[in-house]
Structures are given as C-alpha cells and as structure tokens.
Amino acid sequence: xxxxxxxxxxxxxxxxxxxxxxxxxxxxxxxxxxxxxxxxxxxxxxxxxxxxxxxxxxxxxxxxxxxxxxxxxxxxxxxxxxxxxxxxxxxxxxxxxxxxxxxxxxxxxxxxxxxxxxxxxxxxxxxxxxxxxxxxxxxxxxxxxxxxxxxxxxxxxxxxxxxxxxxxxxxxxxxxxxxxxxxxxxxxxxxxxxxxxxxxxxxxxxxxxxxxxxxxxxxxxxxxxxxxxxxxxxxxxxxxxxxxxxxxxxxxxxxxxxxxxxxxxxxxxxxxxxxxxxxxxxxxxxxxxxxxxxxxxxxxxxxxxxxxxxxxxxxxxxx
Amino acid sequence: xxxxxxxxxxxxxxxxxxxxxxxxxxxxxxxxxxxxxxxxxxxxxxxxxxxxxxxxxxxxxxxxxxxxxxxxxxxxxxxxxxxxxxxxxxxxxxxxxxxxxxxxxxxxxxxxxxxxxxxxxxxxxxxxxxxxxxxxxxxxxxxxxxxxxxxxxxxxxxxxxxxxxxxxxxxxxxxxxxxxxxxxxxxxxxxxxxxxxxxxxxxxxxxxxxxxxxxxxxxxxxxxxxxxxxxxxxxxxxxxxxxxxxxxxxxxxxxxxxxxxxxxxxxxxxxxxxxxxxxxxxxxxxxxxxxxxxxxxxxxxxxxxxxxxxxxxxxxxxx
Numbered sequence: 001x002x003x004x005x006x007x008x009x010x011x012x013x014x015x016x017x018x019x020x021x022x023x024x025x026x027x028x029x030x031x032x033x034x035x036x037x038x039x040x041x042x043x044x045x046x047x048x049x050x051x052x053x054x055x056x057x058x059x060x061x062x063x064x065x066x067x068x069x070x071x072x073x074x075x076x077x078x079x080x081x082x083x084x085x086x087x088x089x090x091x092x093x094x095x096x097x098x099x100x101x102x103x104x105x106x107x108x109x110x111x112x113x114x115x116x117x118x119x120x121x122x123x124x125x126x127x128x129x130x131x132x133x134x135x136x137x138x139x140x141x142x143x144x145x146x147x148x149x150x151x152x153x154x155x156x157x158x159x160x161x162x163x164x165x166x167x168x169x170x171x172x173x174x175x176x177x178x179x180x181x182x183x184x185x186x187x188x189x190x191x192x193x194x195x196x197x198x199x200x201x202x203x204x205x206x207x208x209x210x211x212x213x214x215x216x217x218x219x220x221x222x223x224x225x226x227x228x229x230x231x232x233x234x235x236x237x238x239x240x241x242x243x244x245x246x247x248x249x250x251x252x253x254x255x256x257x258x259x260x261x262x263x264x265x266x267x268x269x270x271x272x273x274x275x276x277x278x279x280x281x282x283x284x285x286x287x288x289x290x291x292x293x294x295x296x297x298x299x300x301x302x303x304x305x306x307x308x309x310x311x312x313x314x315x316x317x318x319x
Numbered sequence: 320x321x322x323x324x325x326x327x328x329x330x331x332x333x334x335x336x337x338x339x340x341x342x343x344x345x346x347x348x349x350x351x352x353x354x355x356x357x358x359x360x361x362x363x364x365x366x367x368x369x370x371x372x373x374x375x376x377x378x379x380x381x382x383x384x385x386x387x388x389x390x391x392x393x394x395x396x397x398x399x400x401x402x403x404x405x406x407x408x409x410x411x412x413x414x415x416x417x418x419x420x421x422x423x424x425x426x427x428x429x430x431x432x433x434x435x436x437x438x439x440x441x442x443x444x445x446x447x448x449x450x451x452x453x454x455x456x457x458x459x460x461x462x463x464x465x466x467x468x469x470x471x472x473x474x475x476x477x478x479x480x481x482x483x484x485x486x487x488x489x490x491x492x493x494x495x496x497x498x499x500x501x502x503x504x505x506x507x508x509x510x511x512x513x514x515x516x517x518x519x520x521x522x523x524x525x526x527x528x529x530x531x532x533x534x535x536x537x538x539x540x541x542x543x544x545x546x547x548x549x550x551x552x553x554x555x556x557x558x559x560x561x562x563x564x565x566x567x568x569x570x571x572x573x574x575x576x577x578x579x580x581x582x583x584x585x586x587x588x589x590x591x592x593x594x595x596x597x598x599x600x601x602x603x604x605x606x607x608x609x610x611x612x613x614x615x616x617x618x619x620x621x622x623x624x625x626x627x628x629x630x631x632x633x634x635x636x637x638x
Contacts, residue, residue, distance in 0.1 A: 021563065057621070060622070064625060097578075124576075147547060152549075153546055153550070153624065155541075155542060182545035184538050184545075188533065190533045191582060192583070193542075194533075194538055194539060195543065195546040197585045198524055198539070198543060198547075199521075200524075201523070201585040202517045202520050202556050205517055205519075207580075207589070207592075207600070209509070209513065211590045211591075211593070211595075217599075217603025218606060219505075219513055221558055222501065222503055223476070223517060224517060225555045226472070226473045227466045227514040227518075229548075229551035229552045229555065230473075233552060233630075234631055234635075235544065236539060236541065236542070236548065237518065237521050237522055237543060238525065238539055238540050241522065244340065244467050245340075246340040261523070263510060264510045264511070265444055265519040266511065266517075266519045266520040266587065267587055267588065268523045268524060268585065268586055269523070269586065277529060277530045280536075284535055284537065285536055288536050299378075299379075300634060301468075302471060303637075304631060306379060307634055308627055310630075311626035311630050315553065
C-alpha cells in the first residue's frame, strides 16, 4: 500500500464514526479547528445527541479560540457509514469498547474509505493488532487514543498494529499535531497505552478502597484535588517526585524512599528497584527537566500550584 | 489522659522536629500562617538548609497572602529537641522514613512535650499504631500526613493509632483546618492512607513501564500533564469518570467499561465489580457532586480544564 497522497496539513474533511461522548467530542474538536466533519452513528437519536454535545462544548471552544472558518455548520450527519467516509481525508472511529464490534466496524470503514486515507481508532485499550485483522488494507489503520473530553484534553496516543505500516503512524502523529493535539507516538503496543495504564492503576486502587470501606468516593476525590492533583498539571508523576528528594532530586528520592516501595501502600506489586531502573529514572528526570536545577523547578512548580489553586477557586466560586 | 487545654484556634507556637523537605515545608507553612515556630534537626547544616528552604518558599507564600503578623523572624532553630518542644502548643514530626528512628524520636518528643499538647507525625506510610508503642502518653499522638510542598498543597490526612484517643484526632483535624489545610480525617488506619495509595499505584505502574522499556520518563510525565492531569485538580478520579459515562454518569460508565476492568491495562489486579461496589460508586458520585446534573458538571469541568491549561501556558511561558 502506498503512502497517503494528501499531506497532514492539507486535510480539510474528517469523518467521525461513532458519536457518543468520545466520538462527539472529536466532532466538536475538529469543527473548532476549522474542519468539515461528516459523522455517522447507528443510534436513532444520534444526530440529536451529537448536536447537544457540540452545543455544550462550543462555549468552551469559543473561549479557547476557534480556528479560522470554524463553524458548527460544517457538520453533516450521514445516513450511512459508507456515505460518511466516502470523501473523508481522515477517519476517526469511536465505537463502544467491544472487540468484535470494532473488528467488523473497522473492516467496513476500511472497505469504504478512499485508498491511502488513514483510519484511526479511539479505542481505550484494544491493540490495533487485535482489531485490524478483518481489514482489507490494515496497513493504514492506527490507534489514536484521546482523553475525555477530546475537544479540550490535548493528549492523543498514537500506535500502530503489526500490519500497520510506519508511514501511517507518522502521518497520523503529524496530522494530530496539526489538528492541535499533543501527541505521544509509541513504538510498541502496550495494553492500555501509557496514560490509561497510569489512570487505571489509580482507578483500581480507588475501587479497592471503596469496596473495602477504607475510603469514600468523596475522600478519594478530595485526596487528589486537594493533594497530588494540584501538582500533576505541570510536571507529571516523575518530575513531581524528582522534587520530593530535595536538592538531591530523583536520585535522593529513590535512595531514601526505595525501601518504602515494598510497603503495602497499594495492591499493585512494586517492581524490583534495580540499579538499572534507578539510573533510568534519574537520567530520565534529568532529561525531562532539561537539566534545570531543582530550585528553579521548585519555584516553577510553586507558581503552577498557586495558579491551579486560584483557577479552581474561581471556577468553584461561580457555582 | 485529659484533652488538650488549649483550643486549636488559640495555638500560637508550633514545634517542627525534622527540617528536611517536608519538615522545612511545614516550617514555611506555619510561619506564613502567622505562627511562631521552633524547629530542630540533628543535621549539622540543618539551620542553613532550613533558612534556604524558607527563602525559596516565601515568594510563593507572599503571593498567596501571608497571615497577619507572619514573619520569617518568628523562626527559632533550637539546639536540642527538648528545647524545641518545651513551650510548644503543637508538635509536627517530619523525620526520615525509618520506623525504628521514628519510634524512638516520637518517644523522646512525647517525654519532653508539655502535657495535653498534640503531637503529629508526617510519616508517609507508617501507622501510628506501629510508631507510638514506646511513647509514655501515646494517647495524644496522631498522623498528620502532608503533601509536598506542605506550604502549598492543602491536603493533610489525619488518623490515630490504636492507643490514640479520639479527642486528639478531633483536635488535630480542627487545628490543621484553622492552620489553613484541607483535612481528611480517616476512621481507620490504612497503610499509605488514601492519597499515597493512589499516587503510589500510579508511581509503581510508571516504574514498571520504565523498567520494561514500554515508556520513557518523558512520555509518562507528558501522558499525565497533557492528559488526565488536566482534569484532576477539579474533580478527582471518581467524578472525572462520572463524566466519562455521558449523561448516564457513573452508572453508565461502570456498565459500559465494567468488562474492561479485567483488561491487562495495569499490573494492579482489578477488584470484583460486585453490584454492591457498583452502587457504592454510583451513590458516592451522586453525593460528591451534590446531585448536580451532568451537563452542569461538564461545563464546570471544561472551565477548569481551560483555566488549568492557560495557567500552565503562562507558567511555562516565563521559562
């Protein structure tokens, strides 16, 4: 199969298959970025729900700044899947998480989509290798995993399956960047990708705590919104802990808290803290922080926490 | 043992034992809230490091707004532990995470602290039951677990040990509230408390991914800062997923993604999604959201995400 003939930056027309919370969120995002969007969803009330979702998202998108030419008028709801993708220059599939359904649906999409057009799936956890095996041209299928709501959260994780060709992964990553997303391109398939594995670990621990009566839903949420949740928008878990080690950074943190790693603090088993893993974390933090000294990072983190707290006070104050 | 004779709101003098990143952070916090603080730390360069930490924190604290009478001049570094606590009306211990060290240290603190004064430990994971057994009056010892940096992150988790009396837990919770913290009072000891269990689950999954070469430190951090980390400052993991279910909320989310719970998305084993757990989550979200309808929550979340993204852009823009 040959590489797509259209450049990522030249795409003007996107098809969205499936128009629930995620698919509809993609529709809102692409509309706001100035694309023409053709959507299709088998549900009877899909068009109505989709329009409601776009209405609900539009004030936020307007506030963020619409792209030139962006308009809700650029949305067409197609009568069939085949109509929806017939002239698409990119296709995003966001059907329910049902492997068999997705395998069939992606095969149908693939059969109906013009040659060379990249098809991306919003799946939250299936690998493309599992999903692409019924497709006539699986080479152009990738995972493009967004976060809710896709019209606001920048992250998209891009990864191909065994039958995906490299150009499709590259094309999709570039397209998503052009379309205003933050892209993580993965070089291998990992169930749940990256962010879902991390948030799923939190989620499962939370469910265990609620199941055991150790904490309530309200306590769990407060423990994040009043605690680590205020730090993560700036630095993420690694650089956050880089700052927990004082001026010694990640190295001191791992050497000091290393033994606690085995403590029964979560039901998730700890990995062996080998010297190799230790070095990988230390070097990774050095790299991710651009080698900036800890006091500079601390000052920036403090600014970020204050800004986040103020923003939350303002948002909550308008209730 | 009788209840403390001083009311939480009347405390003017606090002792901080241990002055590393956490202990020093507490010192900065209490100074900014207008308390007189006496600190002690056995390290030779403790006073110098402590002053540097307070200096580094003070601009952020000033920006947030200092309490009346707040001044760095209100800090005394004592020559001995006994001097430090002799006139304290509240004691916060923040020694390294070493159980034996903490057991001895808390016993020394307890022996030297005036009767009826509450003593709190910053331990990130030991239970007070484990730590208080060498104390002459263990009734007044509680865990008051902060988050780094304690001068900014509001959360404190308060919980007693088996020998702790209820009044001490109540007193400490009230005192921390008065001192400007957000308090979660736990009714039982759980290793790692609540927030640490949640962030430890993320952390271990991240370490596993790095150890296996599945993701780099930079990808892990970006997957949070560009993804779920933008949602958590407002709602926490439970209400965030309440919104992932569309207008059906947590109930629809669990019914739809329930089967995915068993998927190999993290090394943490999933709990059984019993109907009891399901109902507890659904009811908990209803309660935690104050019964507000989903579209209202969605609009609020969108405002929060935009505010957080803008704040981060601004902070990063000044690099």
